[in-house]
Amino acid sequence: AALTTVRSKYTVDEKLTPIKDVTTYNNFYEFGLDKGDPAALAGKFKPLPWTIKVDGMVNKPGTFDIEALMKEFPIEERVYRMRCVEAWSMVIPWNGFPLASLLDKVEPQGSAKYVAFETVVRPEEMPGQAGLFQSLNWPYVEGLRMDEARHPLALLAVGLYGETLPNQNGAPVRLVVPWKYGFKGIKSIVRITLTDQQPKNTWQVTNPQEYGFYANVNPAVDHPRWSQATERRIGESGFFGASRHPTLPFNGYADEVASLYDGMDLRVNF
Template identity: 55%
Template sequence: MKLTENQVTDQNLYLNRRQFVKSLTAAGLLGTPFIANALDFSKNPDYQPRLKLTDPEHALHYNNFYELGTSKEDPFRNADKLNTDNWKVVIEGECSKPTTFDMDDLLKLEQEERIYRFRCVEGWSMVVPWIGFPLAKLLKQVQPTSKAKFVEFVSIEDSNLPGQRFRILDWPYREGLRMDEAMHPLTLMATGIYGEALPNQNGAPIRLVVPWKYGFKSSKSIVKIRLVEKQPFSSWMVATPSEYGFYSNVNPNVSHPRWSQAKERPLGSFFKQKTLMFNGYENEVAGLYKGMDLKKYF
């Protein structure tokens, strides 16, 4: 795809974004919930497209994380309510080696930076440099059996989280992928963003990133991963089944029942741009859905 000039990252900003984030933190412009905690990571050249990065001031302050509140500012404002000490991720179900991992285990996996587009179902978008590792690398360690057809992700449930005091959703938050989607090279378990550890408002200490799907598919603050034989029900499917399907692939040709998905507004911009099929990852993932009616399996 040919990129226009305004889609290309300024080279100086790209090379110095970690210093940029640290300077904002030191000046107090990012607020206390973002703690500059550098991660040890490499840059995979296969995932370093020259896309214009979203200013971290936007990406770290404009979030959907209903466990911390329903407004876009709530996750940042309530970030200190999320306790990530002694975090563990349990992997169980249809696997030969069910395992409980702590964050030290997960951070020992080789971390790499990947710059991905991110598209929210609400019609806004961003481009951010995630840090993490392929989900496939983690799942292979527990040796999925032939019965493992789907992967279910379960997020934190904690009475101290202000959003979970209300039954907006059936807590804990749950999401799911088909096994081939979960094992796809693009599917990332993210531990950081903008060169630093994930801040709480962005789903600390570990979250899912599936760049060709709407953002709500990318579960935050994951505590359990279950390998299952039958398709799981995600939280938004249960809450509003007529609006949110299991697949939720970015598709500009299929409107949300209440708004068009043909365009999106990048954070920090007043102008909209065309939404790309599969969020710009059509060449990589379209084969996963060959022969499927994407209007039916939305």
């Protein structure tokens, strides 16, 4: 469905990745490992009605209806770069509201240091969660430090290109943290928990040598098996003359977020 959005100052001046590519080239292992699987196999998924349970170290825990939240908070349009840990990237016009808006609503307690997220588990609607061969342990989980979660760039997206999110992109609500690798952007969120312990995140649990908790985009820290110095911009060129872009520290958002990591060794906290 079409969304009514307001313009946001968070807009990068780069050519948008065509919507066809944004909606057919996805990593969403709940629907399968192939990039085309989510678009092909997400048809049975029912994103509405949907609620998000917010609990843990908050004064006002609750279960919130996503459609009510979409009426309560203005839906902004934000054009973000998206950098996958696999060294490809897109430029996507997201529609959503700041994660901080929802956090404010539940009044985090002083002891809350982290925010943990959880994706829905529905094997009957998500073929990647069913059957003998399953790629990851479900539910997919992610986490942010409190200051990262409250950063104005951290977005709960409910749409892209002015329409509600397609199933394959994480309907009805997903996280977008543009200075981090794409896998931090957990999809189809059903639960958000505030905690004083650093939460587990699925990829770190799966392969701690290769994926960390922070996962900030960093051209200077290679993935152990491939370089992160450059990226292929999806949809920008065809078969020939595919151009590589240099990858920017914090995916080009260093001015906004670098101070969050003052004094931290980003080679250790990768």
